[in-house]
Amino acid sequence: MVWTRLLIVLLVVLPAAVSAQGRGRDPIPRLEAARERSPQSVPALRALGIAYYKAKRFEDARTVLEGARQLDPTDGVSALYAGLAAEALGDLTAARRAYTTYLEVGKTAKVKDDIQARLVALAREEAVASAKAAVANEATLAGTTGSPRVVAVPPLVFSGSDSSLKPLERGVAELLITDLSRSAQLTVVERDRMQAIADEIRLAESGRVEASTAVRAGRLIQAGTLVSGVIVQEGGDRLSLDARLVKVADGTLGAPSTVTDALDALFTMQKALVFQLFEQLGVTLTPAERQAIERRPTNNLDAFLQYSRGLQASDAGRFEDAARFFNDARSLDPGFGLAAVRAQTTQAAAQAAVQTVEVASVVIESNLRTGNEGAALTAAMTGNPTPNPVATTLSTAAQSVNPPAIAVQTTTSNAAPPQAPPQRDPTTSTTGTDVPNRTGTVTIIIRRP
Amino acid sequence: MVLTPRRAVTALAFVGLVTAAPRLASAQLRDELAVIGAPSVTSYGFGAGAAKRTVSQRTVPFVVLLPISERFSKDLSTAFATSEVSVNGTAVSSISGLTDTQLRGNYTLGESLLLTAGLNLPTGQYLIPADQQEAAGQIGNDFLNYGVSSMGNGFALTGGVAYARPIGDWNLGVGTSLRKATRFDAFEVEEAPLRFTPSDEVRLRVGVDRPVGDGQIDLGLSYSAFGVDVADTTTYSTGDRLIATAGWSFPVQGVQAYLSAWNLFRLAGEQLGGPAPGENVFNVSGGASIEVQGVLLQPMAELRLWQVDGVKAGNLMHVGIRARLGLGALAVYPSVGLGTGALFSTADGTATSLSGFRGSLTVRWR
Numbered sequence: 001m002v003w004t005r006l007l008i009v010l011l012v013v014l015p016a017a018v019s020a021q022g023r024g025r026d027p028i029p030r031l032e033a034a035r036e037r038s039p040q041s042v043p044a045l046r047a048l049g050i051a052y053y054k055a056k057r058f059e060d061a062r063t064v065l066e067g068a069r070q071l072d073p074t075d076g077v078s079a080l081y082a083g084l085a086a087e088a089l090g091d092l093t094a095a096r097r098a099y100t101t102y103l104e105v106g107k108t109a110k111v112k113d114d115i116q117a118r119l120v121a122l123a124r125e126e127a128v129a130s131a132k133a134a135v136a137n138e139a140t141l142a143g144t145t146g147s148p149r150v151v152a153v154p155p156l157v158f159s160g161s162d163s164s165l166k167p168l169e170r171g172v173a174e175l176l177i178t179d180l181s182r183s184a185q186l187t188v189v190e191r192d193r194m195q196a197i198a199d200e201i202r203l204a205e206s207g208r209v210e211a212s213t214a215v216r217a218g219r220l221i222q223a224g225t226l227v228s229g230v231i232v233q234e235g236g237d238r239l240s241l242d243a244r245l246v247k248v249a250d251g252t253l254g255a256p257s258t259v260t261d262a263l264d265a266l267f268t269m270q271k272a273l274v275f276q277l278f279e280q281l282g283v284t285l286t287p288a289e290r291q292a293i294e295r296r297p298t299n300n301l302d303a304f305l306q307y308s309r310g311l312q313a314s315d316a317g318r319f320e321d322a323a324r325f326f327n328d329a330r331s332l333d334p335g336f337g338l339a340a341v342r343a344q345t346t347q348a349a350a351q352a353a354v355q356t357v358e359v360a361s362v363v364i365e366s367n368l369r370t371g372n373e374g375a376a377l378t379a380a381m382t383g384n385p386t387p388n389p390v391a392t393t394l395s396t397a398a399q400s401v402n403p404p405a406i407a408v409q410t411t412t413s414n415a416a417p418p419q420a421p422p423q424r425d426p427t428t429s430t431t432g433t434d435v436p437n438r439t440g441t442v443t444i445i446i447r448r449p
Numbered sequence: 450m451v452l453t454p455r456r457a458v459t460a461l462a463f464v465g466l467v468t469a470a471p472r473l474a475s476a477q478l479r480d481e482l483a484v485i486g487a488p489s490v491t492s493y494g495f496g497a498g499a500a501k502r503t504v505s506q507r508t509v510p511f512v513v514l515l516p517i518s519e520r521f522s523k524d525l526s527t528a529f530a531t532s533e534v535s536v537n538g539t540a541v542s543s544i545s546g547l548t549d550t551q552l553r554g555n556y557t558l559g560e561s562l563l564l565t566a567g568l569n570l571p572t573g574q575y576l577i578p579a580d581q582q583e584a585a586g587q588i589g590n591d592f593l594n595y596g597v598s599s600m601g602n603g604f605a606l607t608g609g610v611a612y613a614r615p616i617g618d619w620n621l622g623v624g625t626s627l628r629k630a631t632r633f634d635a636f637e638v639e640e641a642p643l644r645f646t647p648s649d650e651v652r653l654r655v656g657v658d659r660p661v662g663d664g665q666i667d668l669g670l671s672y673s674a675f676g677v678d679v680a681d682t683t684t685y686s687t688g689d690r691l692i693a694t695a696g697w698s699f700p701v702q703g704v705q706a707y708l709s710a711w712n713l714f715r716l717a718g719e720q721l722g723g724p725a726p727g728e729n730v731f732n733v734s735g736g737a738s739i740e741v742q743g744v745l746l747q748p749m750a751e752l753r754l755w756q757v758d759g760v761k762a763g764n765l766m767h768v769g770i771r772a773r774l775g776l777g778a779l780a781v782y783p784s785v786g787l788g789t790g791a792l793f794s795t796a797d798g799t800a801t802s803l804s805g806f807r808g809s810l811t812v813r814w815r
Contacts, residue, residue, distance in 0.1 A: 109700060384519070388560040390613035390620045393658055395563070397611035397622035398555055400654040400671050402565040405551045406526050407596045408487045408510045408811065419734070419751065421692050421711045425589035425599040426647035427635050429687040430678045432720045433586025436495060436504065436593060436763075436792060 027051050027383030034385045042072045043385045050081050050380035061085040076106030077376040087357050092126045110367035120345045121352030127196035134220040135200050145249040152189040152223035153177045154214040160233020171308025179274040182292045185283045189223050195315050197221050218248040237263040241273050267296050303332035307339050319350035485512040489809030496801050499537045504587045506532045508597050523554035530597040532584040542583035549573040549601050563611040573601030576634045576642050591730050592755040592763050603633030624654040648676035664699030687725050688718030705738040726758035745773035757795050765790035782811040
């Protein structure tokens, strides 16, 4: 009885005494002390950076995490949190670079999916931020002229009675951008950047659409040449594509390039038009470039119309609709790779549109925990930058030699645990009363001395 | 239940542990403090018609996880359980009450060594009268694996040590323990207590694990060597046990999945009334965790095969689903499962149908 009491005293009093010596909950002081001790330790810097990020000390987080990245450029988690911190600070370019690094060196597949979506959101945010900055600095930018080889293609203008063809404004512009980009001699402004500038000008003008918006947008985006185009429905199924080059510096127009044919020949017309534009731009294409341009993303007019509707919806910020249109296009022509890519990025944009960086980081962290990189997060939360790599192994071994008597799941793991093997019950094993489906009364006969 | 001095001390220990919890509230690891309740029902029916027997168990397990420091943690568990055997819907034997209380503590030394200790406090049911013995015995079956397999095993102490270290891409973990139990009054036989002294148990464990991609694979082997049990003055040895385990968890298409298997092999021994033949229980299961609108759904399937003395004795297929719902500081895990299979006579192979149901509602605070 004495030893029983002694054991109970030890079990109750000792833990309380140990707990009284427990340190504070904030892991940052401990991690800062760890950094002091080991300033070149990547785990120490990484854990501290994550802890700073979680404490919303974004500037501190970025500084420390960039230090970790310099020491080990292959450390994915440092790159990931550097990206999150940069994004929280509004440095979208740095965030994009850090995220891209994570895609290269990170190890958790689910987080990579999250980051892909985040990058789409960042690209849009960057385009908008860049557009705002350009409009704000318009006076300065107006004095500088972009190179004639920097080409922007705003949406064409549709003129005709069949309004269902109006989305071709954006679809044909997209094809022209894709084809012009094939030449190494040209720098073609991305569609999203051009659109962001145009949107920003319209916002600045309180919704008023100015006729010279495109030229102004071209100037702001530092393009030297603008492709100004028109799609004319000439009655019935005939269509005319007209384009001319505009010098952004002075607004002078080049000679018109026009092709006319049946609507069914849209893709042939577009190719003819783009080759005329190359000629006017003075670009000589290599055979490989010409061959690449000859390739058509689709030959299915219905699919292309759906794709164009997707672009229209996307530009209007209706990402869910846009994704649906792109998916429709892909269904109509399974080989329409561009539609598949747009569907994916637009779905990501739709998700990002309703997801703040805070919400995104919660999702990312949740997924990070599912992989081995989750240990870095645990390190930051517990204030221990070098968590025991064999902690789980040790715990499992202890659990096996000192198992619980009652089968209850105690972990918070995402994976449903399978039922554990049974433990021996000495009484029933010895008496044999554990045999199932035994009928009748169990009689225990004991030989008494 | 008679309040013996030992039980009084046990109760005091329980109170001491519970009152230790508020002191933990100010400690750094209070985030890891958790209280778990898991009301559950398990029921198996054998045969059909008027002879159909059912062994069912309703339990309310209660677990407290007490992280004392980064190095020291302990947990306390007990349960209230009601087990019943019925024939054609009429109860023929039942037992109800608190089970033993188990207190376990782990203390980590450095990164590689862990000391573990366990205390089995005899708060359960003892001196079981004749009309309750059938129900108390049936829940101990290894094949059916009820959540509470014993209503009381006497005061016992377990001490062990575990060691782990990385070897290349693998982690190796080994452990050993010794369990010593004291004599207790197991049954009431002819109005006198049947005193039972469980044998000492020595456990050895070797396991390895390693990450594979974003998943994890683990393999383990445990050997339990038992001495002799003493029932009154007669000694028995029911056979050592070897348990092999294997598990693989892995993400696939955004879903966390697992495959798991264990095999329990018990060597031949002896028991009351004659030899205890060896038995083997093999269990394989697979499942996945799928998040659907913020709720984690975990479907699973499980197959269990039982052999006694090398002869087919039973098979059981379970399918079930568990969900995880977050409600503030509470995590709630409702689960249901159905089982079907057969028991076979080891003498002539005659089959008896087997059907089962499992349901539980685990509630975890924090």
